[in-house]
Amino acid sequence: SVPPVIRVYPESQAREPGVTASLRCHAEGIPNPQLGWLKNGIDITPKLSKQLTLQANGSEVHISNVRYEDTGAYTCIAKNEAGVDEDISSLFVEDSARKTRKYCLGIGNMFYVFYEDGIKVIQPVECEFQRHIKPSEKLLGFQASFCPKADGDPVQRCVWATAVNVKDKFIYVTQPTLDRVLIVDVQSQKVVQAVSTDPVPVKLHYDKSHDQVWVLSWGNMEKKSPTLQVITQASGSVSHHTIHTQPVGKQFDRVDDFFIPATTLIISHVRFGYILHKDDAMLQKIDLETMSYVKTISLKDYNCIPESLAYTHLGGYLFICCKPDTTGAVLPQLIVDSVTDSVIGYNGDVTGTPHISPDGHYLLSIDDAKGLMRIQSITVRGEIQDAFDIHTNLHISDVAFQPSFTEAHQYNVYCSSSSQTDVLFMELSSGKVKMVKSLKEPIKAGEWPWNSKNRLIKDSGLFGQYLMTPSKESLFILDGRLNKLNCEITEVERGNTVIWVGEA
Incomplete structure (x- = not known):
């Protein structure tokens, strides 16, 4: 079991008398925590009325027609058998709220x-x-504009591929035709840096645990010499550059894709990522801190060349969508235990691209060829439940x-x-x-x-x-x-x- 981690929204708000205010609370833990609310340290349950209600199973305090006396510190408390967490959302009811709201x-x-x-x-x-x-x-400090005119193009146009948010401070975005990543500073809303990459950068991932941005480049539009690079200290106000990851037997040209599990409220540190190689029935496990390969997880027994992955911390499973085999036959998803790096077997007859909900409790699999979406829930003990289907x-x-x-x-x-x-x-x-x-x-x-x-x-x-x-x-x-x-x-x-x- 895992103790609760809580977030409230907003942390504070000002409202003029007579309007509606809502205070929301989101908690995660294993098992799911119970929620309760205090106002100025006193349980609000006895105070509930038409005007003051709890909504969404107690995760939202809804106050209609607010009055001055509704001003206060509202504490959301989340409890489960492993522990307690709490956070405060403050409400101020005041006449001047209307004037200040516009600018905050x-x-x-x-x-x-x-x-x-x-x-x-x-x-x-x-x-x-x-x-x-x-x-x-x-570009800050340069004469060049951040989207230079292409030869023969009368208009100045930008070409972008993907972007990532780095701690709400910076946005990193790829310019695949210019072989670089631009860094946008959120505070000043300006493009502050251009970082050169290998040719045709197409995919970024921000690894929050190590504050680094991973860059997949194709080498050319035919994807002939793909590489992985890393930009470290991504949220720092420093001059950035890329570092190459360690090549596997000098085979840079094999990287087809990469996957790094997302952090969640309760899983704040991710240690390993996975690299998918072109036409190889295996996953390469990579240590994100040292950027080096630690293990090969073979999928040969299942004849599975991985195409896409999803991860849930409930049970520690990786769900793998395999590419259709040479006859065009579609294999079911494979399940890998990320703790032991061993293949557990097929996910029943579920096919398609896996997606996991942020709390890890739902696996959504989309098989475009069959026109089928399948939804499976995963219990806190890591039991994968039967699917229901949507055509x-x-x-x-x-x-x-x-x-x-x-x-x-x-x-x-x-x-x-x-x-x-x-x-x-x-x-x-x-x-x-x-x-x-x-x-x-x-x-x-x-x-x-x-x-x-x-x-x-x-x-x-x-x-x-x-x-x-x-x-x-x-x-x-x-x-x-x-x-x-x-x-x-x-x-x-x-x-x-x-x-x-x-x-x-």
Whole structure:
């Protein structure tokens, strides 16, 4: 069992009398913790009324028509058999709140969208542009602009592939046609550095545990000489450069992809990553700190060349989607025990690309060829439950998880389509499905060479209400609480690289 870890939102807020205030609490632990609330140190349960209610299994305090006497420190407490954690959300009810509210948005809680005409910083509630960083803007301290004009192109255009958020301080973003990574400073909203990489950098991952950004480059558009590089001290205000990882028997050209498990509230340190080699039935286990290979996990007995991976800390399982074999037959997913590095066997008859919810409790597998999504829950003891199926011809491009607004310890999932104009919404606990329709055509898959996600969908963090998904020429912001479209922002072409920046 693992003691609870808790987060509240917001940490503090000012409200004028008569409006509604909500205070939210998210806790993780094994087993799932029980939640309770105190106001100024006293249990609020006896005080509950029409005006003061608990929602979403007690994870949200909802106060309608706030009064001066609602001002106070609201403590959320999470308990399970392994321990207790608590955090405070403060509410101030005051007349002047209306005047100050406009300016306390700060630089956090924004979507950064990288598109042909530079970078747009967008505040999702009112769908306002906070800033447009144009392609002609100079790199800090240099004469060159950050998206130089290509030969023969009358317009200055940017080409981006992927980006990562580094501690809400910096955004690292690849420019695959310029063989470099740009670093955007969130505080000043400026491009502060360009880091040269191997040719055609296409994928980034921020390894929070060691504060480093991993870069996969293809070498050329035919992916002929792919390499892995690492940028260390990623959140430091230092001059950055890349380091090559140790080659395997001088075979740099074998790296097909890499996978590093994400950190969560309760798993704050990740020690190992995995490298997938072209046409090899194995995983290479890598020590993230020393950037060196530690072990080869053979998948030969199962004839599995790994294509994609997902990891859950519940049971410590890696789920592996294998490439179709030479006859085109599709194998079920393989399960590997990440503690012993041994193959446990097939995941029943479940096929497709695996995705794990942030709390590790749900495995969502998408088999595009069969038009099938399968959802399995995983217990705290690591038991993998039977799947329920959802049939869809949506051709799913990307997946985003969002904590439920109606139930504690639950997640909803949003799926964008690589060819259609709808987004699929699903409640993982019940399997209830809804479509958000008419979100225009995505960029065609053939026009987005960098990865298989030609239509991203991006959530806005642990307490975020909004999601963003780009079409070919505009951006759509969805409201996850109300399950509907919030707004469309037009004239943003090829904005398929999106990052959410929370409050640093």
